Amino acid sequence: MISKAFSEIQRVLKPNGLTVIVYAHKTTEGWETLINSLLDSGLVMTAAWPVNTEMQVRLRSMNSAALASSIYIVARKVERSGIAFYSEVHEELEKHLNRKLERLWTEGIGGGDFFIAAIGSAIEVFGKYEKVMDLQGNIIRADRLLEDVRKIATDYAIRQILHNGFASEISDMTRLYVLWRWNFGDAKVPFDEARKLAQSCGLDLSQEWNNKGFVRKEKEFIRLLGPQDRKLKELEEPRELIDVLHKTLLLWESSKREELVQLLSDSGFGQNDAFYRVAQAISETLSNEDKEKKLLDGFLAGRERVREESIKRREKDNKQQGRLF
Structure with a gap:
């Protein structure tokens, strides 16, 4: 029906209409x-932009990954390339996406709206050709x-969230967690959306929820556990x-x-700048009412003292280990 409508x-x-x-x-x-449907109709997409269309009060009241904006797609009746x-x-x-992003x-523009806007921007390039084929x-x-x-937008977003310097130092699981909090809070x-975000981070989500980690499957949905949802044991x-x-x-x-x-000290993360940068980045993506943000902000307030103590503890442990041998 959408294809018929666009056709x-x-x-x-009229020409160039x-x-x-x-x-x-x-x-x-x-x-x-x-x-x-747009590709099949013959319309050529020339621009796409997100426009805020949802009330923030409504979004905060929903426990779901709601979008705050709609995408306005401009298309014309012109010859394709x-x-x-x-x-x-x-x-x-x-090249086009990185400029637009x-x-x-x-x-x-952030979160789910950022990815959706990236999709809209991609149509500007893809849709101007009559057909796009691979070498086969x-x-x-x-x-x-x-x-x-999604891969291009994911790489761009993670570099921006972590302020470029630490993006290459974190694991795929950490990338997923940071992007999830930024994207979905x-x-x-829904499983398929979660799977595709994980895939863009190089992960197979179906292998993760059985590993007793922070990924949980709840019927047809996926959620990532915060520290408040986990136990020390x-x-x-x-x-x-x-x-x-x-x-x-x-x-x-x-x-x-x-x-x-x-x-x-034992994990080595106490001296790792990326560890504190990831903690700060996650805090910046969450609302002030979020329990995880409150825990992060409390810990980060004393990060320098904790870092110094972990370095001293590691040096002490290394000396003791050296004397042992």
């Missing part, structure tokens, strides 16, 4: 339908486009940065400073 719009438009399509859908499946190979289009797409970031002659459709767009998310020997951070916050809340310093 009819294309038919009645313009149409504006307003769309708001938070699932990738919905966007695949829209993009494929013919057939292109995806290897060339992908290079053009990456920088502007979106500067204008304060297969026609590239929206699913492949969206997979690459504490909301539970479940975090006996943490190795992943987020697990160490969660245990640190629980020890800080329980006033177990000796154990906290020992944990940061």
Whole structure:
């Protein structure tokens, strides 16, 4: 039905005629339908921008990953550029997206709206060709486009959230956690959307919820546990940065400073700048009422003293170990 509607719009438009399509859908499946319908209609997308359309009060009252904006897509009835190979289009797409993402970031577009706006921007490049094919002659459709767009947008977002310097120093699981909090907050998310975000971080989500980590499956939804949802006995020997951070916050809340310093010394994260940068970045993505943010801010307020104590503890332990041998 959407394809028929767009085809009819294309038919009645005069040459170079313009149409504006307003769309708001938070699932990738919905966007695949829209993009494929636009491509099949013959309309050429020339611009796409997010516009705030939802009341903040309504968004805060919903325990879901709601969008704050709708995407306004401008399309025209013009001639397309013919057939292109995806290897060339992908290079053009990456350059165009990075320019557009920088502007979106500067204008304060964040979370799910950032990814949705990235999809809208990608159509500007992809949609101007009559067909896009890979080297084997297969026609590239929206699913492949969206997979690459999400990876480009994910890499850009993580660099910005962590202020560039530490993006390459963190693991895939830490990338997922930071992006999830920035994108969804504490909301539970339909499995397919969660899976695609994890995939953009190089992870297979279906292998993670059985590992007793912070990923939980609740029927058809996925949510990531915060420190307030976990117990110290479940975090006996943490190795992943987020697990160490969660245990640190629980020890800080329980006033177990000796154990906290020992944990940061043993894990090596006490001297790791990326550890504190990740903690700060997560705090910046959460609302002031969020329990996790309050724990993070309390711990971070004394970070310099904790860092010094963990360094001294590590030096002391190393000396004792040296004498032992």
